Amino acid sequence: MARYTGPKTKKARAFGEQIFGFSRAFEKKKYPPGQHGNSRRRKQRSDYALQLMEKQKAKYTYGLLERQFRNLFEKANRKEGVTGTVLLQLLEARLDNTVFRMGIAPTRRAARQLVAHRHITVNGIVTNIPSYELRAGDIVGVRGKSQGMAVIRENVSAKSDVRKFPWIEFSPDKMQGAFISYPEREQIPEKINEQLIVELYSK
Known part of the structure; x- marks a missing residue:
């Protein structure tokens, strides 16, 4: 992987x-x-250097490699709406990112590992694809056999407040939550200038 x-x-x-x-x-x-x-x-960076850095920052933040990121951008470009915003929405809809946002894992890298090791379910079905794109209403939870794992229980109990992500619901008691909808741009906390990424790929 x-x-x-x-x-x-x-x-x-x-x-x-x-x-x-x-x-x-x-x-x-x-x-x-x-x-x-x-x-x-x-030295002062050129426009191209700024655009490239912004793309690299988004790529490393969400844990994608170059080809994955380029394919996701092309998918966002085909959809209706503002391309940069749609790109960030697709990144937020990834299963590994949602597991991280719910507090089941402390980092996206750890969330990716939990998904790959078959500890996470989507709508009751074990899903081991970190890039799986969630849709509105999908239920994400910890697999029954994995709910007793100390590392998962510690992460869930240590999560401060999932309500700061209004597009996600999560119940610590049930160890499951819902991906309610794609987030609005102003709700996404990452400091990424998506317009620079669009400009880079539009050349």
């Missing part, structure tokens, strides 16, 4: 954001990586 396995903090420092979650190493070095550290004078 292809995925990015390189250094996470180095990528986060390149984008200037903790896209993989909280990192003490990032807090110590909040500047781009490089042998000269923070003392290096950096």
